[in-house]
Amino acid sequence: MNRPELHRDKMAQLGELTVGIAHELNNSIGYVASNLGTLRRYSDALVRLIQRVETHLPPEARERWQADLAAARWEYITADLGDLIGETQAGADHLRQVVGDLKVLARASPSTEGCTVDACVEGALTVLAHQAKHLCQVERRLAAPRALVLVRSQIMQLAINLVLNAIQALPTTGGTIRVTTRDNGDLVTLMIEDSGPGVPPELRARIFEAYVTTKATGTGVGLALADQIAKSHGGSITVDRSPDLGGARFSVVLRGANSARSTTQAM
Numbered sequence: 297m298n299r300p301e302l303h304r305d306k307m308a309q310l311g312e313l314t315v316g317i318a319h320e321l322n323n324s325i326g327y328v329a330s331n332l333g334t335l336r337r338y339s340d341a342l343v344r345l346i347q348r349v350e351t352h353l354p355p356e357a358r359e360r361w362q363a364d365l366a367a368a369r370w371e372y373i374t375a376d377l378g379d380l381i382g383e384t385q386a387g388a389d390h391l392r393q394v395v396g397d398l399k400v401l402a403r404a405s406p407s408t409e410g411c412t413v414d415a416c417v418e419g420a421l422t423v424l425a426h427q428a429k430h431l432c433q434v435e436r437r438l439a440a441p442r443a444l445v446l447v448r449s450q451i452m453q454l455a456i457n458l459v460l461n462a463i464q465a466l467p468t469t470g471g472t473i474r475v476t477t478r479d480n481g482d483l484v485t486l487m488i489e490d491s492g493p494g495v496p497p498e499l500r501a502r503i504f505e506a507y508v509t510t511k512a513t514g515t516g517v518g519l520a521l522a523d524q525i526a527k528s529h530g531g532s533i534t535v536d537r538s539p540d541l542g543g544a545r546f547s548v549v550l551r552g553a554n555s556a557r558s559t560t561q562a563m
């Protein structure tokens with residue numbers, strides 16, 4: 297197998313694996329979420345019962361009961377219980393979102409659907425939230441809520457590749473990434489800017505070629521794929537310098553795409 301074929305094979309296997317894992321996780325998340333709802337009802341009932349105990353006690357026992365409650369930090373527990381369950385439910389919701397996004401991403405057949413670029417970008421940022429969290433600030437300026445005919449998984453992939461590159465370009469001390477979308481009527485633009493070192497002008501023409509990388513463990517596939525996806529959506533992708541943040545600025549133009557074909561399969 298030559299290099300592109302090897303890569304395609306590996307991606308196909310990864311896609312299958314991801315769908316399997318996402319399916320498996322989905323079931324677990326389903327019962328975690330539904331059990332949490334039941335746990336909240338049970339704990340509310342228990343708290344109410346314990347609060348009524350005192351009214352059933354003879355006066356001489358009430359003081360001891362109150363001392364027992366204080367020793368067990370009852371007030372703190374009742375306050376914290378609701379928070380804990382709420383946070384866990386929010387965690388389960390987030391997991392469900394991530395798994396849903398992974399399933400879309402790993403979809404083997406690149407079928408088109410009506411979808412907004414903003415939704416694809418949101419999905420991409422959810423998938424990358426962990427990588428970005430402790431390193432940088434991600435500014436969202438999303439203003440393209442009109443649905444286009446897109447291959448959702450491909451536009452998500454494109455956004456992931458660009459944002460991931462931006463994350464990787466930032467120094468360990470952190471920085472800023474800005475994601476902007478704009479609807480210009482017949483086309484939508486997506487811009488990813490960062491405060492990293494930028495792409496040197498002499499490299500700009502080459503980075504969209506496959507296997508061009510400056511990273512020790514890079515594959516050089518991310519931008520080539522993004523370029524193909526933009527083209528298959530009747531658009532293009534260019535790079536220059538972010539006037540605001542000083543680092544790289546990748547600008548993607550997308551047209552609603554009846555022209556969206558499975559060109560990424562060719563990689």
Ligand SMILES: Nc1ncnc2c1ncn2[C@@H]1O[C@H](COP(=O)(O)OP(=O)(O)O)[C@@H](O)[C@H]1O
Binds near residue numbers: 461508516544
């Ligand atoms: N945001 C960015 N800032 C600086 N350089 C970048 C940025 N994005 C891409 N590049 C350059 O483009 C090259 C190709 O990127 P890509 O195709 O995603 O492959 P890889 O990330 O595996 O290196 C990178 O190795 C890097 O030199």
Ligand SMILES: [Mg+2]
Binds near residue numbers: 460461518519
């Ligand atoms: Mg990359």
